[in-house]
Amino acid sequence: xxxxxxxxxxxxxxxxxxxxxxxxxxxxxxxxxxxxxxxxxxxxxxxxxxxxxxxxxxxxxxxxxxxxxxxxxxxxxxxxxxxxxxxxxxxxxxxxxxxxxxxxxxxxxxxxxxxxxxxxxxxxxxxxxxxxxxxxxxxxxxxxxxxxxxxxxxxxxxxxxxxxxxxxxxxxxxxxxxxxxxxxxxxxxxxxxxxxxxxxxxxxxxxxxxxxxxxxxxxxxxxxxxxxxxxxxxxxxxxxxxxxxxxxxxxxxxxxxxxxxxxxxxxxxxxxxxxxxxxxxxxxxxxxxxxxxxxxxxxxxxxxxxxxxxxxxxxxxxxxxxxxxxxxxxxxxxxxxxxxxxxxxxxxxxxxxxxxxxxxxxxxxxxxxxxxxxxxxx
Amino acid sequence: xxxxxxxxxxxxxxxxxxxxxxxxxxxxxxxxxxxxxxxxxxxxxxxxxxxxxxxxxxxxxxxxxxxxxxxxxxxxxxxxxxxxxxxxxxxxxxxxxxxxxxxxxxxxxxxxxxxxxxxxxxxxxxxxxxxxxxxxxxxxxxxxxxxxxxxxxxxxxxxxxxxxxxxxxxxxxxxxxxxxxx
Numbered sequence: 001x002x003x004x005x006x007x008x009x010x011x012x013x014x015x016x017x018x019x020x021x022x023x024x025x026x027x028x029x030x031x032x033x034x035x036x037x038x039x040x041x042x043x044x045x046x047x048x049x050x051x052x053x054x055x056x057x058x059x060x061x062x063x064x065x066x067x068x069x070x071x072x073x074x075x076x077x078x079x080x081x082x083x084x085x086x087x088x089x090x091x092x093x094x095x096x097x098x099x100x101x102x103x104x105x106x107x108x109x110x111x112x113x114x115x116x117x118x119x120x121x122x123x124x125x126x127x128x129x130x131x132x133x134x135x136x137x138x139x140x141x142x143x144x145x146x147x148x149x150x151x152x153x154x155x156x157x158x159x160x161x162x163x164x165x166x167x168x169x170x171x172x173x174x175x176x177x178x179x180x181x182x183x184x185x186x187x188x189x190x191x192x193x194x195x196x197x198x199x200x201x202x203x204x205x206x207x208x209x210x211x212x213x214x215x216x217x218x219x220x221x222x223x224x225x226x227x228x229x230x231x232x233x234x235x236x237x238x239x240x241x242x243x244x245x246x247x248x249x250x251x252x253x254x255x256x257x258x259x260x261x262x263x264x265x266x267x268x269x270x271x272x273x274x275x276x277x278x279x280x281x282x283x284x285x286x287x288x289x290x291x292x293x294x295x296x297x298x299x300x301x302x303x304x305x306x307x308x309x310x311x312x313x314x315x316x317x318x319x320x321x322x323x324x325x326x327x328x329x330x331x332x333x334x335x336x337x338x339x340x341x342x343x344x345x346x347x348x349x350x351x352x353x354x355x356x357x358x359x360x361x362x363x364x365x366x367x368x369x370x371x372x373x374x375x376x377x378x
Numbered sequence: 379x380x381x382x383x384x385x386x387x388x389x390x391x392x393x394x395x396x397x398x399x400x401x402x403x404x405x406x407x408x409x410x411x412x413x414x415x416x417x418x419x420x421x422x423x424x425x426x427x428x429x430x431x432x433x434x435x436x437x438x439x440x441x442x443x444x445x446x447x448x449x450x451x452x453x454x455x456x457x458x459x460x461x462x463x464x465x466x467x468x469x470x471x472x473x474x475x476x477x478x479x480x481x482x483x484x485x486x487x488x489x490x491x492x493x494x495x496x497x498x499x500x501x502x503x504x505x506x507x508x509x510x511x512x513x514x515x516x517x518x519x520x521x522x523x524x525x526x527x528x529x530x531x532x533x534x535x536x537x538x539x540x541x542x543x544x545x546x547x548x549x550x551x552x553x554x555x556x557x558x559x560x
Contacts (some may be wrong), residue, residue, distance in 0.1 A: 008481075008491065031487070046535040089553040093545055100541060105530045106509050123548050183537040244478050276491060277471035277479050316463035316514035319521035324480060324492025 003243060004037030004040050005273030005299030006030050006353045010064025012041045019155050022050050025057040029070035030353055040353045042075055057082035059215040060199035061095055061118055070121050081125055086170040086198035101187050146200045149230040157207050161233055162200040164217045166224045173198050196246055197221045205219040209364030212261045226256040228279035238263045241358055248272040248281020253288055262292055271297045271356045286378055299354040300374045323370050363368035465511040470499055473506050474519045483513055
């Protein structure tokens with residue numbers, strides 16, 4: 001399993017199953033110093049000559065999880081698209097509408113922004129489904145709606161148990177979206193449903209071990225989910241690897257999670273993807289995880305400042321940096337600046353992204369654990 | 379704005395913003411001052427002047443008098459030279475206690491992230507998730523950072539209907555696929 005994360009650009013996970021097939025859960029993008037969009041997950045897959053994905057999953061419709069999925073779906077052959085069952089056609093339309101109204105109020109529409117990418121994603125899915133329906137091929141492109149206790153088989157030795165969303169959260173979203181608009185279709189009140197509550201979460205079960213992927217589900221939802229897990233799965237829930245929920249926020253971890261999914265005697269490895277705009281992960285949460293973990297990996301340094309570059313450091317940038325507490329990088333020398341400008345020196349692409357990779361053998365032993373800069377073990 | 383105007387023209391016709399607005403507060407940090415502008419209930423800054431003509435001669439005369447007065451009135455901040463150094467499109471990304479996490483996108487696309495007192499943004503009517511305008515302005519007293527809320531456009535029924543119809547059209551057929559997947 002390969003977990004990607006950047007300070008503000010979200011998270012994505014690449015899974016490689018024992019039969020050699022790949023799958024992607026969520027996606028993220030970054031901009032290099034020239035403003036060009038980088039697709040770290042697609043680049044990773046291209047480097048490994050991956051042409052086909054068993055499935056692509058969007059856990060929930062937040063931009064830090066869906067940015068870049070359109071590019072992946074256009075570039076690779078994808079067998080299945082998985083998404084939260086809370087995201088029905090009507091809910092999807094309402095969510096796009098809510099965000100678009102806000103953008104429109106501020107004169108930002110349409111600009112190919114994050115909301116537009118969600119719209120583009122579903123236009124593309126529609127095209128794929130129409131093509132699949134026309135061809136009526138066996139094993140053509142399929143759509144899977146994910147909800148608690150759904151079992152999805154990957155192949156004979158691997159299955160995936162969906163742990164979330166819980167039905168109550170699905171209904172909460174439906175109710176809130178249903179009452180969010182007036183009769184003209186205008187937002188009538190601030191919409192405060194927590195979209196994270198309808199995020200997918202998964203337990204991947206292999207013969208000798210499990211991997212827990214917590215999505216962005218928070219502790220309030222886990223208190224509902226844990227008692228509702230089908231007893232047929234009980235006893236096989238503890239996991240060797242745990243992708244911590246919701247970027248290590250205050251609600252990322254709770255007793256219910258630890259008692260159910262974490263191996264005793266600190267035998268579980270944790271991996272956390274941060275999110276700078278919300279100052280995640282919380283340092284207290286990292287301490288909490290460390291107490292239960294064999295190891296805790298971060299995809300990037302907590303609260304890292306983007307290096308982008310108050311350079312050249314003129315009075316305007318200095319004022320901005322002071323006002324908003326932005327770290328001012330060491331001022332480059334005139335010589336370095338001249339070199340940089342003359343030769344169009346680029347920073348390494350996807351420099352802000354970190355990747356934490358975990359490789360298990362057939363017996364469930366962690367045989368390698370790599371963290372690539374700026375990812376780190378804490 | 380007419381009922382038949384498109385969504386695009388509704389927002390591209392926003393008049394350019396004035397920069398010589400009335401300053402309601404100034405914050406000094408080193409030799410850096412921050413000026414924030416509080417909008418009045420109509421969403422305009424205090425010395426913004428929006429003449430309205432409704433065909434009534436008396437009203438027009440009164441409006442012209444106000445306009446003349448405004449032109450002749452010494453501007454509060456026009457007594458010194460100032461120059462906008464840079465413009466940034468800001469957004470209140472999230473709120474962490476009393477601290478607002480903000481992002482600032484420069485015209486060339488660079489993104490900076492920083493922090494700011496939540497209360498000062500809320501005073502300006504800038505709420506969680508809202509965009510705002512930010513300028514660095516050179517003044518004789520140093521460089522000021524000016525923050526101002528972005529004006530909200532009223533959404534007409536026609537705009538809302540059009541938006542909904544566009545979504546329906548672009549996603550039509552997907553509903554059936556969702557149904558089949560259940």
